[in-house]
Amino acid sequence: MTGPLRVVLIGAGLRARKVYGPWLSGRPPYQDQPVRALAVVDTDSRAAREVAAHLPDAAPARPQDLDRILADGPDLVVVATPDASHYDYAAQALAAGIATLVEKPLATTTEDAFALVHADAASPGRLLVGHNLRFTNLHRKVHALLTGGHIGTVTGADFHYTLSASHTRSYYTRWHRVRAASGGLEVTKACHHLDLLAWWLDAQPSAVTAEFERRHHLPGTDGIPADADIHDSLHALIEYTSGATARYTLTPNAPTEGYTCTLTGTAGVCTVRYDARSGPHTVHLHTGSGGGTPQQVAREDGTHAGADHRMLTALTHVLRQPPGAPAQFATPAEAALAVATGTAMYDSSRRGRRLPVPQPRTGEPR
């Protein structure tokens, strides 16, 4: 592939306006990126027009125009629509042989996520998933510490995420509030954390035991629409193929947004603190007998602590490499497992018992 990446953007909502629009228009920090938008597709024609207006070569378009647009052979399709529509668009783009970046979560059901793993294996196009949190400087540092053996073999993790009150409310008032649209917080939100845990532990989730509650957001009260059917408080024990276990909680309505994660290894303990709104983050490594000193990790500028900029910069390089080349992107199978873990957590909570996490059959490795 030579010349700028020719991109079709599907979905002209908040994510498109904050990240993909600036990327495609070359606004700072994206002024050096070799990309060009061909079309902006949305069910809301006004939204498509508004986003396309900032992109010199892009035409606003409707979903029914997509076959024609794909027939022109764009280099990349970006899917940034509500989660439940990811499957159809990604399947359509991959069937047309076109590289596709799907926003997280890959899909809202395990079946759809696994079907996309197969669609990727069968397509000359390539499926990438926007698990952008892998790209922050903090998360790369933690991954390097763990894979470098600084705490020995990782045997356990305690990951506690707090969702701010305003963010919780936005999930309960936008499309995310309906499980069929978002997969629930265990998919649309927790997929970030479930992916980070599996990446850091270098292991596949194999079983879960979970308990979900709805503590604050009762449908039909306090401006919460009556169709809201998701849970706001998640607790899970996740078992991994390596023998490691992780305790995961998501707590809503908190004063701050971010997480504390303590990783326990055979030779030490590492505690990570991530503040989603301000910095710095901290990594506190405790090996041997000393208490260790917490290291501050600066919060990088830009959306999602610089993660989006790094991810989109990596994207152009990845698409110019042969399939199978090492990349920091979650593989389709890893992204599918994040969905499968979240949905298994929901099923476990509903059925009141430990359940296995289904595994995708990956076929030919990418």
Ligand SMILES: NC(=O)c1ccc[n+]([C@@H]2O[C@H](COP(=O)([O-])OP(=O)(O)OC[C@H]3O[C@@H](n4cnc5c(N)ncnc54)[C@H](O)[C@@H]3O)[C@@H](O)[C@H]2O)c1
């Ligand atoms: N990676 C991250 O950190 C991150 C952050 C925010 C959102 N997201 C993801 O980005 C995606 C978009 O989220 P958002 O906040 O921009 O949502 P949004 O509601 O602001 O925007 C969605 C857009 O898609 C359009 N749309 C809805 N259904 C459609 C369909 N079937 N076909 C075409 N267009 C359709 C809507 O009209 C709207 O313009 C979601 O998958 C979300 O999970 C990821």
